[in-house]
Amino acid sequence: GATDEGCDDDNDDYCDSKLGLTASSTCPKSTPFGGKGDDCDDGKTTVNPGRVEVCNNIDDNCSSGTDEGCDDDNDDYCDANMTVFNKPDTCSKTNGGATGGPGNDCDDTSAAVKPGATEICNGVDDDCNGTTDDGLSAVNSDCPGVDWTKGVCKAAGVNSAATCGGKSGWGCNYAAIPLYEASTETGAYCTDSKDNDCDGLTDESCP
Numbered sequence: 001g002a003t004d005e006g007c008d009d010d011n012d013d014y015c016d017s018k019l020g021l022t023a024s025s026t027c028p029k030s031t032p033f034g035g036k037g038d039d040c041d042d043g044k045t046t047v048n049p050g051r052v053e054v055c056n057n058i059d060d061n062c063s064s065g066t067d068e069g070c071d072d073d074n075d076d077y078c079d080a081n082m083t084v085f086n087k088p089d090t091c092s093k094t095n096g097g098a099t100g101g102p103g104n105d106c107d108d109t110s111a112a113v114k115p116g117a118t119e120i121c122n123g124v125d126d127d128c129n130g131t132t133d134d135g136l137s138a139v140n141s142d143c144p145g146v147d148w149t150k151g152v153c154k155a156a157g158v159n160s161a162a163t164c165g166g167k168s169g170w171g172c173n174y175a176a177i178p179l180y181e182a183s184t185e186t187g188a189y190c191t192d193s194k195d196n197d198c199d200g201l202t203d204e205s206c207p
Contacts, residue, residue, distance in 0.1 A: 007037065014039035014048040017062070038062055055096065055103065056085040066090070070103070075111040078103030080128070104128060123166035138162035143172035151195025151202075152179040 007015045008027040015027035015037025029050060030037050040062035041047040051060045055070035055078050070078050071091040078084045080103045084096030093115075094104050106128035107113040117126045121142075125132045138158045140148040148158050156177045165171045174180060181189050181196040189196045190206035 008039070009042045010039075010045045012039065012045045012048050014050070016042035018042070054083040054085065054100070055088040055091060057088050071105070072108045073105070073111040075105065075114045077105035077114045079108035080104060080106050081108070121164040121166070121170050133164045133166060136164050138170055142170040143174070145172055145174055146177070146180075146198045147200070150200045151198040153177055153198035
């Protein structure tokens with residue numbers, strides 16, 4: 001008669017978790033788990049305790065969890081370090097296709113970082129496009145040292161002074177504003193009929 005029939009139908013050397021197990025040469029890679037085998041799907045060679053988990057709605061490694069590690073930050077995008085098949089439930093905004101591909105969440109520890117996120121000046125690739133702090137424009141509040149609604153400051157705009165410094169945020173070089181004078185309008189600034197200090201007044205300190 002046959003020996004250990006049904007113990008390893010997929011011939012991957014792991015015993016069916018539905019069957020009792022003590023020791024068997026039919027499935028030598030199995031470690032008895034609660035007196036049973038440890039292959040949670042004995043019909044698939046791609047599922048057993050020796051497999052690496054991928055994102056595919058299947059418990060590939062028989063750990064009693066499905067797609068663990070695929071979306072640790074719960075933002076619906078799959079970890080870029082994981083292999084993804086189609087659109088798994090746990091990270092359905094990623095589509096790895098039928099043959100599988102990498103996830104597209106470049107930092108699966110932060111829900112703020114994902115494809116489609118707004119890029120900000122912080123030294124982080126917020127939108128996972130492969131580039132850090134790209135395509136940015138400062139807003140007036142990023143450089144609060146002058147009134148950007150008045151005088152030469154308004155004419156030049158905040159991006160004349162603002163530079164993204166990565167993790168340190170926006171840096172502001174007010175001296176780069178054309179025709180700007182920080183305190184009082186003196187010397188040549190007295191004859192240009194411009195609001196050089198951006199206080200709403202023109203040539204107020206001039207004789």
